[in-house]
Amino acid sequence: MAGAERLICAxxxxxxxxxxxxxxxxxxxxxxxxxxxxxxxxxxxxxxxALELDWNPGRFFDDSGLYLICATHGALYEPDTGLCVSGPCHGRALFPIQLVERDGYVYLVET
Ligand code: FES
Known part of the structure; x- marks a missing residue:
């Protein structure tokens, strides 16, 4: 059975x-x-x-716009796989959250 969905944003x-x-x-x-x-x-x-990544609320990408960056020590993560490709946690990955985009909105799939 699919989980309930909660609206996140447009x-x-x-x-x-x-x-x-x-x-x-x-x-x-x-x-x-x-x-x-x-x-x-x-x-x-x-x-x-286990600290939050963004140095300003909502700022997750580095200057290149190619990677997610941790504000504390600069670990770089791939935006699509969550894999850390540079930094002290190299080889580990962010924990995924299931989202779905439909009809102009993004929803969290609650399991
Ligand atoms: S806390 Fe994120 S790189 Fe150290």
Whole structure:
């Protein structure tokens, strides 16, 4: 059975390589970003130390717009796989949050 869905934001609020949208999932901080046309959701928790990634609320991408960056020690994560490709947690991955984009809105799939 599919989980219930909860509205997160309008699809237009997420632009590729731009600010993400913060939300809570099961009482934990999470965020959504758009990358190459698709929406991805991740727990907002670095895999080095369990701190939130964004240095300003919603700022998840680095200057290149290619990677998600942790504000604390600069770990870089792939926006689509969540894999850390550089930094102290190299090889670990962010925890995924299931999102669905439909009819101009993005929803959290609660399981
Ligand atoms: S807490 Fe994120 S890189 Fe150290």
């Amino acid at each position: 699809a237009a609020d997420l632009r590729a390589g731009d600010n993400g949208v913060r939300f809570e999932a099961a009482g934990q901080a999470a965020f959504a970003v758009r990358w190459q046309g698709e929406v991805f959701g991740w727990l907002n928790q670095c895999r080095h130390v």
